[in-house]
Amino acid sequence: MTPKIQIPKAEIHCHLEGSIPPVLARELAERNGLSLPAKLFDAKGHYAWKDFLSFLDSYDRVCTVLKTPRDFGDVIYSYLASAARDGAVYVEMFCSPERPAALGISYTAWLAALTDGIDRAGREFGIVGRIIIICIRHLGPDRAFAMAKAMVAEPHPYVVGFGMGGDEARFSPIDFAPAYRLVHEKGYGCTVHAGEVVGPESVWAAIRDLPVTRIGHGVRSAEDPALMEELARRGIVLEVCPGSNVALGLYADREAHPLHRLIDAGVPVTLNSDDPPFFHTTLGTEYDMAGLSEKELRRIARRTIEASFLDADTKRRLLEKVTP
Template identity: 35%
Template sequence: MHESASGNGTRRDLRALPKAHLHLHFTGSMRPGTLLELADKYGVHLPEALKGGEPPSLRATDERGWFRFQRLYDIARSCLRAPEDIQRLVREAAEEDVRDGSRWLEIQVDPTSYAPRLGGLTPALEIILDAVESASRETGLGMRVVVAANRMKHPLDARTLARLAVRFKDRGIVGFGLSNDERRGFARDFDRAFTIAREGGLLAAPHGGELSGPQSVRDCLDDLRARRVGHGVRAAEDPWLLARLAEQGVTCEVCPASNVALGVYEKAEDVPLRTLWKAGVPMALGADDPLLFGSRLAAQYELVRDAHGFSDDELAELARQSVRGSEMPEAVRDGVLAEIDGWLAA
């Protein structure tokens, strides 16, 4: 074993560290090989950026870069056309998570994106939920769903989606999100949709603080009453906001590899993980879109260890924070927290 900053001088296997995964997008969870096979199956012409098995070169801090990222994502999504494609994607995402030590996955999806090919909005959501139930049963991974509205679409669409998510809550939907370019529109335009979701018992987990600065995180808290924030790293630019996140116990779903891939930060060392950590902001490391960013869950922990010098004790605490920030049943949560203690004691 290599030397490490951890107390006993060894580097523990981060794939064996039990953890929860709270920020994984549906199409973005696809294996590159699966995309190639599905594209061949349906005769979809893939651009070179999606053919090589390597993550494409991306930068989304300008309009053109974000458009390119979305275009690649949309092309990949167009390869999911039948229930068996959905089942395969979810099963493989679960297998990858299990391999990376995940005990619980809350996968995020906007079912309206799949509805045209799957018979409509409600059938699409039912197909997705069936696939999640099957994959959880087959792999042993606890799985739930966060239904996410698209902030590029009309807020009335988001309300329809929130009502549908509440209706299917008993089928494993635990949260309601808001994704896509946070520089567009205002969070407050979606406040009614989030009220419907919250009153229906769903966790509010919108994106904020990635492509836009601290104000977008404040908007998530003030207008949408977020209990988790997708990304949230730009909160590091505002000490008062950091204190508020810490005080309210709002978990930031931090995706360091994607932050670098999209040009939010130049290199891994620039992602302000230590700033959030020192401020006491709970974090849940996530892979975001492995298909486009090239790394899955355990690799995020490895990045934090290598680029930020987190010890095994600190990495175990990050894993605990991911578990505490999840919608796990209490008995499951207690069991996973005990497993983390066991990993550290080994």
């Protein structure tokens, strides 16, 4: 869908595997000589799932089409091309080395493939892409620390930050403090998923125990006025994904979503797509459905670039593109 509001956009919360559209899943399966899992699609050709657990199952089944470094590169290229058509000038993609490692793909080969996809999209569409390495919370702090060590041991210009996804109810943020301290001390930006499935206490713990300047989702912060005040005071940016939150049943509809309450409280927010084909959304849709004026949307696009983990020169260049 072509976005209604034609303004430059940016995104800092989208998952690599979660960006695979059904048509690409089919192409990758055919290329790799695979049969797609049964009941992966509904009657309309969309991914089939009905609740959070079945979404996770569908997500994992889609990922079975990924077998080679080239596959990962084609996924990030495909998403960047799609986002560029929605007006995006910049995307930070959450990428976990866990899945390629399980396939026997080295970190070096995986990064090289992602770099190729980013460079192809940059040449063809003028979009800038970067990578945030994420650990998986429910796999535990030891795995997270090992991932952080590997990341800082092999620096790459396109790897700009570190984050954590996975089950918010498992472990505590402080358990992952050693991994976060390691990457933070090496100059990387830090973010963490919190305040999505679990309430505002998860955001309090994250901003208390981890060196983060951003929170992935964080929408449950709206339940705690003191927390919203603290986020506003410290300028901690929320990576808000309204379409994802509504699709997963956190809120009944976009009108019930706390985006506007967060903005009214002075909390800095951005708009993002999370796992767009699963939630029938795009970055353009998120901007169009936000219920904000063009001026407010332009402000959000600028804030997204400002909150990114980009180097100063690239950030300055992109800010010129999103500033009227």
